[in-house]
Amino acid sequence: MFTPKYPVSDTITALRNATRPAPTDSVSVQHHAPVSxxxxxxxxxxxxxxxxxxxxxxxxxxxxLVLIVGTVLVSMLLAVAITGASVAVCAVVVRSLMNHNR
Incomplete structure (x- = not known):
């Protein structure tokens, strides 16, 4: 179904002969039958x-495969969530320390 369709060889021969100029001298031209x-x-x-x-x-x-890929993706999401939460806690602690000195 998806394989290319090739033209028959006599079609190619006819196209090649049509593009060549006609002979100008009076020498007889031999025509050969196209080889299929x-x-x-x-x-x-x-x-x-x-x-x-x-x-x-x-x-x-x-x-x-679906279970393994799902586990890897969920663990990556969990790692990002834990990292975000720890950065937020660190920010609160640093802010508290900065405000405590004033």
Whole structure:
């Protein structure tokens, strides 16, 4: 479906002959029949056969991947939240110390 469609070789020969200028001398021009090239074939790919065991393995692997990625993202969010809270506490303590001297 997504493979390119190639023109037949006689179409290419006709296009090439149309762009060449006509011979000006009186020498006879020999015309050859276009050689037909074999049609391009797509490479054969082996069919994928899913057995019930391999289907369960794919589902289990996908679930594990989603859980691992989710855990990493949540832990990163938690690290950012804890860092922000600790910076806020430090700011309050420093402000309290600065105001206490006055």
């Amino acid at each position: 090239a074999p049609a391009p074939t797509s490479p054969t790919r082996p069919a994928i056969h899913l057995t019930p065991g391999s289907t369960l393995a794919l589902i289990g692997g996908g679930t594990a």
